[in-house]
Structures are given as structure tokens and as C-alpha cells.
Amino acid sequence: MIIDGLQYNNWNRALFEQARAENLTAIHVTVSYWENAEETEANIRQWNRWFDEHDDLILPVLNGADLERAASSQRTGIILGFQNCSPIEDDYRGVERMHSLGARIMQLSYNNQSLLATGCYEEHDGGVTRFGREVIREMNRLGMIIDMSHSAEESTLQAIKYSNRPIVISHANPSSFHSALRNKSDRVLDALAAEGGLLGCSLYPFHLPGGADCSRALFCQMLCRLVDRLGIEHVGLGSDLCLGWGYDKLAWMRNGRWAKTTDHGEDDSGTPAWPDQPPWFSGLAGFREIDEGLVQEGMSRGEIDRIMGLNWQAFLDEGLAPEAA
Amino acid sequence: MIIDGLQYNNWNRALFEQARAENLTAIHVTVSYWENAEETEANIRQWNRWFDEHDDLILPVLNGADLERAASSQRTGIILGFQNCSPIEDDYRGVERMHSLGARIMQLSYNNQSLLATGCYEEHDGGVTRFGREVIREMNRLGMIIDMSHSAEESTLQAIKYSNRPIVISHANPSSFHSALRNKSDRVLDALAAEGGLLGCSLYPFHLPGGADCSRALFCQMLCRLVDRLGIEHVGLGSDLCLGWGYDKLAWMRNGRWAKTTDHGEDDSGTPAWPDQPPWFSGLAGFREIDEGLVQEGMSRGEIDRIMGLNWQAFLDEGLAPEAA
Incomplete structure (x- = not known):
């Protein structure tokens, strides 16, 4: 079972076929960066069309049972998620609304300050806001998973503290592996794991030492060290693959509607x-490479399977269940 | 000339007549607390109807010349303003859009964290955000005045620093007069005045020592001390009068859509x-009381006139002009 903790591709049937060919059981896909409620709903409607049109290849994942269904029917489960809280706008009721539409993972902030928490590119980090604490309670209640991939350090530590359920960092790497504003300190990773959370390790070039020159072995050695530090159950993958887009989409991701002055993030x-x-990781075939790389590092089949997907499965199975009343 | 730096009333013709009877030359009125772009535009449309229906009593103020027009035609000028940045949503272009609709003053945050700055009720203050700096540039360019009445300390200091034009705190008092999260430290007031800004002193009970029991003399003595500390030109009034509303409106102001758990602000x-x-300040007749109170404190007629309105006039005359190219 392979589960990828994040992809944002320009989806089409050929990609769904590739996902099947590579035996991906589930993918967490992004339906919002800066999109507001209305724009997000339009993106979800597009996904609902795809679920109908390609139901031989994909299905929506709303809970742990859907992951089992994906595996048993040899299809790829799609977990709809937001990289920002913009879809709920200024309304705590937006959490339930978006959950009812099928969203299951939400980042509290994306690079910038949001109404809930600070993003990793801000100069100062004010932590989780008053509204943020309300939203965390709603997400906990409904079983919508809190993701802090693009959030700042103190905000992430506070989200871990305020959430009464484990959270995820779906796509990032340890700062000790590569220093970048998007990667995470040992302090954050230790706190994440101590509270039952999961890190999805990223293949996005800006999260890797040397970018595209980072070797498969280097990446797999990082995974091994991470297992040693955090424990096997807290390590997964979140490739951050972004296939098939032109620059306009990257500009949207980086600048949204907020930047009059073009911002290039960590791209200098x-x-x-x-x-x-x-x-070795330019597309969906890359998961095979990681599996092979981990074999070469001497990791056991059981541990490799957990990193490739079983840890995500266990995390989602628990995290997507509504809170016990 | 009397200019009030903030009112949020349930407006009707009788109130406009009172404003005339009390010789108010201009009032900064609130058209948004948590309202988004669409809701704010509806509120502005309502004002545009009132400008037509009551054009014998009121007129919109878009610049300093309109203040002169209000005075010479013996009408009350209305300056449309936002107590939050919610009307621009996530788009820097929203500043120009709202300016084109007639808005002239905007707070960067209202009690809570906004996309631009931190509010005074948050536990932590991250300062002005990346988006906030973009918006400050836009407001400076267009001549939309930055108001930090409900913002947190560090955010306010940064707004003063990042803005290349003077800013306002339209309705608050010194913390030294009454300790409250909404009142302002000497550090903030000194920085405000040093950069040419203006403080509109507030008559809202939570901003006064003893609340409704605060005497006229005590309030006027505070104004005298403030003149001594900041200089006469930096002191005005911003009554924060909220006439004619039921509790539902107060609940909206305090809780917007963000609070599932009811929040009562500083009301314990x-x-x-x-x-x-x-x-002595339960309505528009209260301005006469302040004038008389300042006379009793021995303030000169020239200084009283500045506090009652001439300082606001000078500030608006300069602040509402577009930035020189």
C-alpha cells in the first residue's frame, strides 16, 4: 500500500492511470491554496465530476473504510485537502461546511499569516489565534486533520498543543536535512511525534539539499535517521509533486491575490x-525508487511498508473518524 | 467645527438632524466590522441612499474640500470607514476598489488577528504581516487612512513605521488614564505623535476609568495631560458612540462569524x-459638555477648537489626498 501525503497535479485520466500502474492506494490532493469558499466549491465540483468519469480508477476517501475500499478494488483513493484556511473564510461554520463537501485535511496557514496561524515566510510568528483555537476544536470534533506544513514554528507547536488529536505535517523535511523556511526543526518534529503526529517527507526540490541534485541515497538516509529519532510510526511520504502546470499556477501559489510585488518564496x-x-523522482514512478533506496539502506520490508503507506493509513483511519461524543 | 473620529449608530433622519443641531461638521462612521466585500458594498449602498434622501443634512466626505463644503453648507460630512480589513478580503486590489466606492479610513485589524496585523485581544502579537505591508503601500498611495484603534501594540508600532504617511488611532484612550486592552501605551502614543499621527479620545465606557461613572472633569483633565505630552495637534475626539442598537449588533461586533464560544471582549x-x-455623554449633545469641560480646565479657545475638530480637519485634509506621484 502506497499513500502519498500531498500532490498538486494538473489531473487527467492519464495521471489517474499512472497512479494505478504505480499501485498508489491513496493521494492527498490540494483543492485550495488561496481559493475562497466559492472557488473551493468549484474545485470540489470538478473533483466530483472526475470521481464519476473515472470511477474505474479513483474514488473519494472520506474515512478509513474508503482506504480499504480503494485497496481492495485496486483503485486510488483521493483525499481532498486545503493548503490554507481560505475556504472557511471568516466563519467557524465553514469547517463543517467544507467537511460536508468532502474535505478532510486543512492547513491552518500557507506561507503567510492567516486568520488562524502564522505561515513560515512571515517575519514574526504570533502563534495560533483566537479564531484558530475555535477552528481547531471544530476540526477535532469533525475529524478534519490539521496540517501545519506551511506554518511557522511557534504556530505549529501551539497547534500540536491545542489540538486534542494528532496532527500532520503532510509535506516537509527536517531542517537538519536541509535548512529552509519550509522545513521543520527537531523541536517541532519531536513535539509532533510525541503527540502521535505524522511527517510526510517531501520531494520538492526546495526542501532537498542540492535541490534536483539530491541523490536517492541521501533522501533515503534521511528517512532512516528520522525513523531512529521519531519512531517508525511517525514517518511517511508527502511528495509535493506538482505535475503538468505552467508558471501561472506557480505564481498563484506564491502570490495569491495578496502580493502586488511578486514574491518568489524560497526561490532565489x-x-x-x-x-x-x-x-529519480520526477513523477509517480518515483515511489518505486524510494522503496528500492530504502532496501539498499538495509531497512526491513515491514518498516518500508509503513513509510510507503501503512503509517498514513493508520493515521487517517483514526484521524478521519469523528470525535467520540 | 466639530469632527467626531468614530460613531456607529443605527442611523436615521432624526440622528442626522441631531448631528446638525449639535453642529457636527463631520463624523467618521463604520460600515464594516466583519463584513466581507459584498456585505460592505451593501452597507455603502445604504449610505448612498441616505446621501440622496437626506442631502439637506449630510454629504459624503471624500477629501478635505468636502469638509469645507460640509462646513459652508451647514451639513454633516460623513466619512465612511472600516473597523477591520475584512472588506478587502485577501486581495490588495480591494483597497483601490473600496476607495473607489468611497471608503477613506480602514483599521488593519479588529480585536483579533487579521490578514494584515494583530488585534488587541490576541495573546501574541506578530506585527504587520507580509500582506499588511502591501496594503499599507496601497493605502498610502491612494490616501486611505490607516487606523490602529483595535490593533495590538507591536502591530501598531510597525504600522507607524511602515506607513510613509501619518496614521490615526481614531477611538481609544491612553492606558495611563485607564488600563484596558483597547487603550494605548505611552510608547504607542509617543510614536504616533512623533510621526504626525492623531489620537481620537473615546467615550466608550470600557475605555474610561469607572466606566459610566467617569466624570466629565476627569475626562477633560486627561485631554489636558495628553496635550502636554503629545502636543496639541495630535489630540482629537473619537466618541465611539453606538446609538440605537440591540444586543444582536453587539454580539456581531464581538463575535462576528469566528466565535463558536461567545466572547464578551473586555466586558466581564x-x-x-x-x-x-x-x-454627560449619552448622545450627540455630549460634545457641548466636553467643550464646557475644557473651558473649566482653563484650556484656551484656540486649543479647544483644535481638539473639537480642527485637528481632525487638518489631518484629513492631508491624509485623504492621494500620494504625490
């Missing part, structure tokens, strides 16, 4: 383009 | 009701 190349992926 | 009475005003 001055080139307005998507960064190159490592050649 | 446990009573879901509007606080009582001081008897």
Missing part, C-alpha cells in the same frame, strides 16, 4: 519557473 | 448588553 534563482525535480 | 459583567454611557 530569479527565474520565474517551476524548479527541476530530482531525476 | 456577564451581562449580554450594551454598557451604559456616562450621563
Whole structure:
């Protein structure tokens, strides 16, 4: 079972077929970066069309049972998620509304300050806000998973503290592996794991030492060290694959509607383009590479299986259940 | 000339007549607390209807010349303003859009964390955000005045620093007069005045020592001390009068759509009701009381006139002009 903790692709049937060919049981896909409620609903409607049109290949994942269904029917389960809280706008009721539409994972902030928490590119980190605490309670209640991938350090520590259920960092790497505003300190990773959380390790070039030059072995060695530090059950994958988009989509991700002055995030190349992926992870076939890489590092089959998908399965199975009354 | 730096009343013709009877040249009125773009536009449309229906009593103020027009035609100028940045939503272009609709003053945050800055009721203050700096530039460019009445300390200091034009705190008092999360430290007031800003002193009970029991003399003595500390040109009035509303409106102001758990702000009475005003300032006739109170404190007519309105006039005349190209 392979579960990928994040992808944002320009989806089409060929990609769904690839996901099947690579035996992906589930993928957490992004339906909002800066999209507001109305725009997010339009994106979800698009997914609902795809669920109908390609129901031989994909199905929506609303709970742990759907993951089992995906596996047993040899299809790829799709977990709809938000990289920001913009879909709920200023309304705590938006959590329930978006949950009812099928969303199951939400980041509390995306790079910038949101109404809930601070993003990793802000100069100062005010932590989880008053509204943020209300929303965390709602997410806990409904079984919508809190994701702090693009949030700032103190905000992430507070989210772990305020949430009464484990949270996820769906796509990031340890700062000790590569220093980047998007990667996570040992302090955050230790707190995440101590409270039952999960880290999905990222293949996005800006999260890797050397970017596209990062070797498969280097990446797999990082996974091994992470298992040693956090414990096997807290380590998974979140590839952050972004296939098939033009630059306009990257500009949207980086600048939304908020930046009059173009912002390039952590890309200091001055080139307005998507960064190159490592050649061994340029698409969905890359998961096989990681599996092989971990074998080469001497990891056991049982541990590899957990990293490739079983940890995500266990986390989702528990995390997507509504809170016990 | 009397100019009031903030009122939020349940407006009707009788109130406009009172404003005339009390010789109010201009009032900064609130058209948004938590209202988004669409809701704010509806509120502005309502004002545009009133501008037509009551054009013998009121007129919109878009610039300093309109203040002169209000004075010379013996009408009350209305300055449309927002107590929060919710009307621009997540879009820097919202500043120009709202400016084109007639809005001239905007607070960067209202009690809570906003996308631009932190509010005074948050536990932590992250300062002005990345989006906030973009918006400050837009407001500076267009001549929309930055108001930090409900913002937190560090955010306010940063707004003063990042803005290349003077800002206002339209309705608050010094913390040294009454300790409250909504009142302002000497550090903030000194920085405000040093950069040419203006403080509108508030008559809202939670901003006064003893609430409704605060005497006229005590309030006027505070104004005198403030003149000594900041200089006469930085002191005005911003009554924060809220006439004619039921509790539902107060609940909206305090809780918006963000609070599932009812929040009472700085009201620890446990009573879901509007606080009582001081008897000497329970309505628009209160401005005469302040004038008389300042006379009793021995303030000169010239200084009293500045506090009652001329300082606001000078500030608005400069602040509402678009930035020189």
C-alpha cells in the first residue's frame, strides 16, 4: 500500500492511470491554496465530476473504510485537502461546511499569516489565534486533520498543543536535512511525534539539499535517521509533486491575490519557473525508487511498508473518524 | 467645527438632524466590522441612499474640500470607514476598489488577528504581516487612512513605521488614564505623535476609568495631560458612540462569524448588553459638555477648537489626498 501525503497535479485520466500502474492506494490532493469558499466549491465540483468519469480508477476517501475500499478494488483513493484556511473564510461554520463537501485535511496557514496561524515566510510568528483555537476544536470534533506544513514554528507547536488529536505535517523535511523556511526543526518534529503526529517527507526540490541534485541515497538516509529519532510510526511520504502546470499556477501559489510585488518564496534563482525535480523522482514512478533506496539502506520490508503507506493509513483511519461524543 | 473620529449608530433622519443641531461638521462612521466585500458594498449602498434622501443634512466626505463644503453648507460630512480589513478580503486590489466606492479610513485589524496585523485581544502579537505591508503601500498611495484603534501594540508600532504617511488611532484612550486592552501605551502614543499621527479620545465606557461613572472633569483633565505630552495637534475626539442598537449588533461586533464560544471582549459583567454611557455623554449633545469641560480646565479657545475638530480637519485634509506621484 502506497499513500502519498500531498500532490498538486494538473489531473487527467492519464495521471489517474499512472497512479494505478504505480499501485498508489491513496493521494492527498490540494483543492485550495488561496481559493475562497466559492472557488473551493468549484474545485470540489470538478473533483466530483472526475470521481464519476473515472470511477474505474479513483474514488473519494472520506474515512478509513474508503482506504480499504480503494485497496481492495485496486483503485486510488483521493483525499481532498486545503493548503490554507481560505475556504472557511471568516466563519467557524465553514469547517463543517467544507467537511460536508468532502474535505478532510486543512492547513491552518500557507506561507503567510492567516486568520488562524502564522505561515513560515512571515517575519514574526504570533502563534495560533483566537479564531484558530475555535477552528481547531471544530476540526477535532469533525475529524478534519490539521496540517501545519506551511506554518511557522511557534504556530505549529501551539497547534500540536491545542489540538486534542494528532496532527500532520503532510509535506516537509527536517531542517537538519536541509535548512529552509519550509522545513521543520527537531523541536517541532519531536513535539509532533510525541503527540502521535505524522511527517510526510517531501520531494520538492526546495526542501532537498542540492535541490534536483539530491541523490536517492541521501533522501533515503534521511528517512532512516528520522525513523531512529521519531519512531517508525511517525514517518511517511508527502511528495509535493506538482505535475503538468505552467508558471501561472506557480505564481498563484506564491502570490495569491495578496502580493502586488511578486514574491518568489524560497526561490532565489530569479527565474520565474517551476524548479527541476530530482531525476529519480520526477513523477509517480518515483515511489518505486524510494522503496528500492530504502532496501539498499538495509531497512526491513515491514518498516518500508509503513513509510510507503501503512503509517498514513493508520493515521487517517483514526484521524478521519469523528470525535467520540 | 466639530469632527467626531468614530460613531456607529443605527442611523436615521432624526440622528442626522441631531448631528446638525449639535453642529457636527463631520463624523467618521463604520460600515464594516466583519463584513466581507459584498456585505460592505451593501452597507455603502445604504449610505448612498441616505446621501440622496437626506442631502439637506449630510454629504459624503471624500477629501478635505468636502469638509469645507460640509462646513459652508451647514451639513454633516460623513466619512465612511472600516473597523477591520475584512472588506478587502485577501486581495490588495480591494483597497483601490473600496476607495473607489468611497471608503477613506480602514483599521488593519479588529480585536483579533487579521490578514494584515494583530488585534488587541490576541495573546501574541506578530506585527504587520507580509500582506499588511502591501496594503499599507496601497493605502498610502491612494490616501486611505490607516487606523490602529483595535490593533495590538507591536502591530501598531510597525504600522507607524511602515506607513510613509501619518496614521490615526481614531477611538481609544491612553492606558495611563485607564488600563484596558483597547487603550494605548505611552510608547504607542509617543510614536504616533512623533510621526504626525492623531489620537481620537473615546467615550466608550470600557475605555474610561469607572466606566459610566467617569466624570466629565476627569475626562477633560486627561485631554489636558495628553496635550502636554503629545502636543496639541495630535489630540482629537473619537466618541465611539453606538446609538440605537440591540444586543444582536453587539454580539456581531464581538463575535462576528469566528466565535463558536461567545466572547464578551473586555466586558466581564456577564451581562449580554450594551454598557451604559456616562450621563454627560449619552448622545450627540455630549460634545457641548466636553467643550464646557475644557473651558473649566482653563484650556484656551484656540486649543479647544483644535481638539473639537480642527485637528481632525487638518489631518484629513492631508491624509485623504492621494500620494504625490
